[in-house]
Amino acid sequence: MKLPKFLTSRSTVITLLLAISVALLFASSVPQRSLGGKTPEWVGTLPESLQGITALLGLDNVVGSGWFAVLVALFWLSLTISTLSQYSATRALLRSLPSRTAPQESIRIDVSPDDFEPLVQAAGFRLAASGNEVRRYVKNRIGYWGNFLLHVGLVTAVFFTLIYVLTQHRVLMRLTGQEISRLSPGNVQEIRGVMSRQGKLPHTVVLKNLEPRFWGNDKLEYLSSELYFTEQPGGEPRRVDVALSDKSQYGPFLVYQANAYGRAFDLEFESARGETGQIRFYLPYPLRRDGAGYGEMVLPGTDFLLKGKFYADRERASMTLNQSPLTLRLFQGKALLGEATLPPNEKTPLGPLSVRLVQSQWWTDILLDGTRGIAGIFTGFALILAGVLSSFCMVPREIVVRESNGSLLVQHVARRFALFYREEFDEIIQKVAKTEDV
Template sequence: MNHVVMKHIPRFFLARNTVLALILLALASMLLASFIPQAFLLGPAGQAKWRADYPRLAPLAEQLGLTHIYTHPVFAIILFLTIISLLFSCREQVRLALRQTFGDAAVTAGQGIVTSLGVTELTSLLVRHGYRRIGRATTVRMVRNPWGYWGNVLFHAGMLVVIVSSLWIALIQQRGSINLAEGEVFTPGQEWPTLDLGLLARPFVLDQGVRLDRTDYEFGPSLAVKRVASALTFFDGDTPVASRTVAVNQPLDYRGLRIYQRLEFGHAFYLTVTTPDGRRSVVQLLLAHPDKPDAASYADYPDKLGKNSVLRVKYFADAEKRSLNRENPLLVLRLDESGTERGQVYLTPGKEGTIAGYGFRLEKIGRWSGLTFVKLSGIPGIFVGFFIICLGGVLHYFTPPREVAICSSPEGGARVFWRANRFAEFYREEFESLEAQLSGEKSDG
């Protein structure tokens, strides 16, 4: 019974329907990930906007884990089953390549040539043309480019290395995203606003604290973002130990971490809020930078002023609405209570205003930046796998084996069978050259 089961397992994983189903499932997962925003790409601000734009779809997608597809158990299972299928396929490809490279099975079909030359003479002639004798059977078998048999082996092995590396990354990766205002420190052990962990990953805790010292950004003439960069300082306890800069398309590698500058940035507003009963508190508002000088950036804060009160905020990068590169923001506050607007105020640094008994004073303005910290291993395996795939492709397409079998004729001389393992039409001239040198008559084979 066990023997029967073990015999059917390879057949199942090598079956065309199984392979096709696994490929389709993997492609469907990646396609789904391209349509549903992934948390590690969005960051905290992006997730808030995604929930606001799709209030019905976003909660359902998050509940099903579709915002974390690459660390979802189902995706890991698909990769694992694909690995098993590739292992069996690689085994079959290796067996076939070994038989073709070292076996005695001779060519008995293909284009044939009758010649008066003996086997020894024919062998010497073919050696001069780059052919090598394979095996020790009575029928002499010679092959040119026998390494071409291993193209498919390397191709499958490369895919196996890529998928094993991908599964490893999916299982142990650690990704955390934060938004930091200038001067703010993210300490080891502090909770990540956005965290994406592999199924077998340990808790993601930084070895050192990190402070955002400065954020620089620049807009081009077409108002597209030209540059975003952040200057960071790393701390061991309270002691600064290193200063580094990270920019969009220029990730930072630091002590086993890869830090990415996200295309999320803007102004940080610090408000002193005075409640109707006289209590004061400082509130930090991080607002995404507007896309145009005359367009505002919006955010709602339902938890800043208590129950049934929503602080609705918008700001313009330039109070005069003329430029995105000028540092002259205008903050507009609106207070809604139980769905009713109670008033609004316009604030610039040092200015204050009152809405329904609440006092607001804009103390200062800074900048903030979105950063993603990644710790994972396995990326080199993916590059190695693609290199192996490319090498297999080179062997398969550029060094196809050409096979020759020499059969002694009872009447004297020999009969030669020639066959190109692949792309026979491209090597017709090679056969015709051999035929001319053998001074024989071509037969039908």
């Protein structure tokens, strides 16, 4: 069997579609590698030999695996061949001439072909083919291209989905004000497609400034970040400004401002035995001037749960940050061990510990997206919709005219909704009747 025939055969297409559907079903029901590339827990519970097979088959990252890319590529090839044959079929259909034999539903009218033509043309029908005493008039020729457009859209969408799968590279990073963050796979959350394994990350990034602005009703109006990236060690920093709904380009990456932001509090703890430790406590920014930003975390190396809150404004009169103190509560299980409001740089008792607020800074999440193909996927869907619109909303109708014994046999054909368009044909016939009366 020739390859094109094999690729477009019903059994091949159904098999490919089934395989892709099963893969996607598996990927959506079994936990996959998330942003950060972390291996899902279920893989760790498998025997070592099965873990190897899982990694080899990419079962923890189905959409990013090589075999899934091959399946999509084969499906795309099949669609492309099918689209080419759609093109030939549509062209042939447009030029085709119906047979001389008139079907039973044809209506006989006593008018010459030349007198009839202006009437059908006035109704929007144009001559598409003629010969052998048969004329074929078509209205909304574009409707015949609907299926072809739909196929082109599918080909485009599948092709760019393949590009997306292959080049996927998304990096989510949490930045704290003024701090130089090294970007390496170990300290950012990253997800990569098959072909972006070598995708290079910027060397460092600094969040120089974060600016939230608020409406009078405390809702967020605007959130922007001033970032400085360096490409390599010792390189010149390059400023990149981003805001919500206002992304920027940096090298191969689109840089997005995420919704999440707040204050990062650097705390120094000391136990009764003199052991010290430092943590960074991220709290989201309050949503209202009279509401606090809350957060909690387990103190590393202990079973203590630390809960914290802060207001935007000490007086709770504004959403603008204004000398707002941090209040902490320390729990062990459900037991409250202590509570403290921290003045800056002063050691304060908190249950069995003492704590000092070293500094606080803005934090926010920034997304880098180096994936290619999204615009192509959207274009593909737009073409699919254009195809649907042209075949559904611009239904092609035909009037076939056959000369027969000095009169005409006319037939109305609509690919779909024939009943719906019957009236336009009846109107033409009524006009013919009036002409005959005159």
